[in-house]
Amino acid sequence: MTEVDFDVVQIRKDFPILNREVNGKPLVYLDNAATSQTPQQVINAIVDYYQNYNANIHRGVHALSQEATDKYEQARQKIQQHFNAAKVHEIIFTSGTTHGINLVANGFSSLLQKGDEVLVSAMEHHSNIVPWQMLCERTGAILKVIPMNEQGELVMETYQNLLSSKTKLVFCNHISNALGTINPIEEIINAAHEVGAAVLIDGAQAAPHIKADVQALDVDFYVVSAHKICGPTGVGMLYGKEEWLKKLPPYQGGGEMIAEVTFEKTTYAELPHKFEAGTPNICGGIAFGAALDYMNTIGFEAIAAYEHQLLDYATTELSKIDGLKIYGTAQNKTSVISFNIEGVHPYDIGTILDKLGIAVRTGHHCAQPIMDFYKIPGTVRASFCFYNTKEEVDALVAGVERAKNMLVG
Structure with a gap:
């Protein structure tokens, strides 16, 4: 070209x-790997929200609230379609990739036992290392590292040898933020599933360059930040297979994530709201959708x-x-x-x-x-x-x- x-x-x-x-x-x-710049089309979407229909969502019967809710949920649908998630409620709005990773790590605290093993690649961003170290400290699980070579590629033979019936989770970035390496995530996911392990892929660096198909990948969790994809800061998404999202407990308590609250007992809302406590970054979510529209147009x-x-x-x-x-x-x-x-x-x-x-x-x-x-x-x-x-x-x-x-x- x-x-x-x-x-x-x-x-x-x-x-x-x-x-x-x-x-x-x-x-x-x-410095695009740190954050991309924002096109006028996305800036216009941000301005339009604050000028014309700024209101809280999901809770109001008035017109502005209904309009904001519709725009926000339309953005969720755009994200679902872009990443080809099977169901729209498998898309959880987050504050970014780090939030999504911590949400999953927190959830697995109740699912791991002492002696279970989790694997992480040697070329991870700190946000895909520290939460798993904290998880292992809480649960007694063991963190193991998939090594890399001089070229900046993962040593896949060693990865295969690290996998066992003790492996419960595997974490890897789709693309290395420091080196630009595109990791063989299809092979990583398939091998992990053969031993019954779940896989989280950090897609923060991949999303600007690759249109990931989460169903084709058969990945369990995939996380992304909007600000890498011509969108605003402070918003991102966690994709999770419905079966896994139902297993994980809520990450935060508050408004929106509840079905019913009494002082005796609280029941939680259905997906995706179970993981979306409090007033979200409404404008950010809408602008995230506008950014995907822009990039897909190109x-x-x-x-x-x-x-x-x-x-x-x-x-x-x-x-x-x-x-x-x-x-x-x-x-x-x-x-x-x-x-x-x-x-x-x-x-x-x-x-x-x-x-x-x-x-x-x-x-x-x-x-x-x-x-x-x-x-x-x-x-x-x-x-x-x-x-x-x-x-x-x-x-x-x-x-x-x-x-x-x-x-x-």
Whole structure:
């Protein structure tokens, strides 16, 4: 695919922030793995809610409440259709991926016993490590790690050997936020199910690039944040198979998640409300649906093809810089490049790039075990989105060269 086939110039017009300057330079935004930018279409949906029908949902008989409820539940249906969940009540609105993971971890506290085993991959975000460590501390379950290799790929042979009748849960990200590796989740899910284990997939980094089909994957839980997919912060979704969601106890108590309350006994609401205590991020949920509408209008196949072109070009050009090492060279990866310059701290490179108007992420990217594996303090991470251009890649390469010359000489 060429840029003629993918009208990136027209697409960029949808994102007002891309017109601004930083430190007197045109903004080159390459921190999309942390959060994507928001198109005008989604901004309009947010403004429309607060200007025209701002009201609490599910509880009011008045017109604004009914309208807000309808829009919110329509967004849930959009999410169901996008991820191909079998039933709309299998979609739980959350505050984001971390909330969804903690909801599941909390629920399994009552299902695990001492000596049960849970598996987590070596390339997880901290939000998919710490909750399981806390779960194991509460239950006496044992946490085991699926190792990775130098290329940033999971060692699947070891994974198969770790699985046993003691394995109750397996957790893995669909795509590594630090390395861009696309993990073989179909194989991971199928193997786990053969020993009777449930699987949670962290789809936060995959959702901007891949349209996951939760039924085809046969995954038990799948979690996503809207702000990675051109939506607002503070909202996300947990998909769970109905059978599992019914087994898990409520995560929080409060309004909306109840059927009947007396001082003697409380009964809980049916799905999805059982897990949605309190007033939700109504506007965020509606905007989440608008963001999926926007991205589906562009098309995920077109997005993936264009971003792969950017990845190949950036990898080739950055590799020409002497002393630059890329971490994460998996055969199957998405548009993320983590790198360092020999003898230079990544923070120093990021600081100089910022002076040039180039936004990248530096540090361990909330994936410290990966950095420990490579024996490095962190990396510079450039993450590309469908609104980025080859010219911005050129600006990045020139900026890294300039930083190297300043810091190394």
